[in-house]
Amino acid sequence: MNVHTLTIVGVGLIGGSIGLAARQRGVARRILGVGRQKSSLERAQSVGAIDEGLLDVNAAVHRAEIAVFCTPVERIAEQVRSAATGCSPGTLLTDAGSTKGAIMRDLEGRLPAGIAFVGSHPLAGSEKRGPDHADADLFEGRLVVVTPSLTTDPLALERTLAFWRALGARVRIMDAGEHDRALALTSHLPHLLASALAGILPPELHDLTATGFRDTTRVAAGDSSIWTGIFAQNRDAVLAALRRLDDRLAQFRCALETGDTTSLDTLLAQAKEIRDALGS
């Protein structure tokens, strides 16, 4: 893959890592970054994630052969629609948003002929933010879920898959709704739980936490506005995932209340088996 110009809208941890990975792997000849603040674009440029920083999304996207939107999920569809007008035919637009259904629905049938948007979600990241935490190997061996619609041009889909593979990722095609239901359980619910748990820790108990509390709540350090957007866009699936968790918590509560250590041990052993299978 040899893209003449790759534009990255939002050069934080994910966008910056895309830039670093693309440069290191020779995926793009020129990498443009778009941000709202000159200072963060300068940081992204100084770490080598982009060649040039621009404040104007549309101008930067119009120069791109491929553009990746790494902005908060509630802004992606609007930015894509705005930028699509004026793109050269054949421009491929994709994203790195944690939700896919709302974005795909918003864009369906609303882009100019010859301009494709194919949704993407790299399952990589951390609670950290900004280009200073970008990592050229962030996508190495990680999964990127790609969510075409029924009307997606097969060639655009193929280019999207090739782009992420070129950054070192594995790819998997999923329906956007199926993605959102799955990620509600594997990502959004864990964040909600971590935040609920961190939120009830009184200051006087800070010193009585150890690695267990810290691991379990680590993702709660993520940016709240980013996650508010994700929860709002995937509300129904997150509520459904929360109901499944409630049912499981009720089983734990019942076993505790009745002193049923056999059931308690079974619940814990089932969880251990599943967690062991995931690896570290």
Place this chain on the structure above:
Amino acid sequence: MNVHTLTIVGVGLIGGSIGLAARQRGVARRILGVGRQKSSLERAQSVGAIDEGLLDVNAAVHRAEIAVFCTPVERIAEQVRSAATGCSPGTLLTDAGSTKGAIMRDLEGRLPAGIAFVGSHPLAGSEKRGPDHADADLFEGRLVVVTPSLTTDPLALERTLAFWRALGARVRIMDAGEHDRALALTSHLPHLLASALAGILPPELHDLTATGFRDTTRVAAGDSSIWTGIFAQNRDAVLAALRRLDDRLAQFRCALETGDTTSLDTLLAQAKEIRDALGS
């Protein structure tokens, strides 16, 4: 501190780390380990955690100046009572159990004159097990909660504090019940949540988990029988902690159901602030 003989009952991750730390810091001249299987005692000896392995708890404790019980919480009080008869006057018995109230109550007023038991809980450990994961620096800078009773000999308390400090730990004296209520929130509830979350992950979604799910559920890989014992001994405090969490989850659910993104952002931002204060 220069103990002539330190006996460690249960030479797993914690017991093995006590042995390694005691050896490295010259805390004890001879270190005895007690286990139920010769093979694990041989492993503990080969990694340098103990000088000698014994299968007989009482015989090993009777030779000790200080003995530390690192066995599952539901076995500690019984083992201490059994071993205390036959100890030399002045022998100090302590433990590394994650619960303290039930153990302290069980032992109160039931030990021979001159034999002291002072409860301890090092806030260190991991989901891993066995002497192969033992670490001489496990207690370095970590907190050990020490829980004397109203009748604890002040000298025995002082020796217990000195012992853990000699292994590199910080120490804090707490009432056993206060310890259990605090740890229900900072350790036992996180384990319950991690297990509930891991337990509802269907196999087909394993590949759609990333670091968020893995961090949040890491402790669920801990040994189920160990944790069944902890939950059973601290049942009321764990149920109370679970009610606090339920209240918080209800706030998240309400914010999601009503589309109240302001409240959602506030809940997430409060959690972030607390989690940020804990450090990595």
